[in-house]
Amino acid sequence: MSKNARLSLIIVAVVAVVVAGFIFFSQNNNTTAAPKSADGKVTVVEYLDLECPSCRAAYPGVERLKTEYGDRVTFDVRHFPIPSHRNAELAAVAVEAAGAQGKRDDMFRLMFDTQQEWAGQQTSQQAVFLGFAQQLGLDQAAFEQALADPALRERVLAQRAEGSKAGVQGTPTFFINGTKFTGAPTYDALKAAIGKVLS
Template identity: 80%
Template sequence: MSKNARVSLIIVAVVAVVVAGFLLFNRNSSTTAAPRSADGKVTVVEYLDLECPSCRAAYPGVEKLKTEYGDRVTFTIRHFPIPSHRNAELAAVAVEAAGAQGKRDEIFKVMFESQQEWGGQQTSQRSVFVGFAQQLGLDVAAFEKALDDAKLREQVLNERSEGSKAGVTGTPTFFINGTKFSGAPSYDNLKAAIDRELS
């Protein structure tokens, strides 16, 4: 075999190995629903307003993502009650009051599922939120006391202030690993952004 023929064969073999490796890598990465990063961790922080229809629209997708990613992605909620929403601040306090009794996730679900009934009202919806507490089997007296707790209200307002400093101007606003997410907060868009961080 001539020297040129040997060189040609070596080049062909090297190219074949590179192409095979590339195809194998692409096949593996495309079949992984949520690729794992080096440390396997991503943090998603959502600033939301419980009276905001866009937050309600984003809620099912966020819940689906929580289920799909499990402990690889940490989802954190921060309150950002918009002042023009009459009951948003009290709703946030109600969530924290329910959280003190271990029912934070449950009351979030009820709040969003019934938002069209209580949201947009110009009168206090306190009695509605107390009804949610009864529905969830909470200690209603403790819940009502917590609704008047200045510390819980301060916690909610501090989260809003923290959001404003971070550049939050509306809800929902997401930060993925500290970077503000831009674009419509749909399930597909958020999933794509999380996958980029994990890969």
């Protein structure tokens, strides 16, 4: 084999490795915001804003689907606080702070149940959220400390950044096994979309 032929083969091999690596890392990056299920089950990712009326409207249907599907479908709720909603980011941090004491789902429910009372306000609703923590029987000092923890705020903002990268432009936005759900997220529409993936 001539020197030129050998050199050509080496160059082709290097290019092949670089291309394969690029494809691999590109695929990995795409799974961050809207993961696909690897075990034959269904994963539903929802990006929501706790101050958003449409998210509140979708909430009961999503909870009903969780109960109906059980462990056949994984529901992954992620934060996407919209900047124009004055208290959405703080509400998301409050949910995560409650989660540190095992009450994340309870705080989610309370936020939506009382949304009409605190949403749309242009002043901080921190006192209201502290009241929610008391209502849920949380350790107040630990909750306040968690509420002020920059790491929780960073987690919320990281989820919003992930959502933006995945194409989220408004809330609620759902992904079913990595595919963006389109249309109104009613109970019936979501159930039909999940059913298609399960069948």
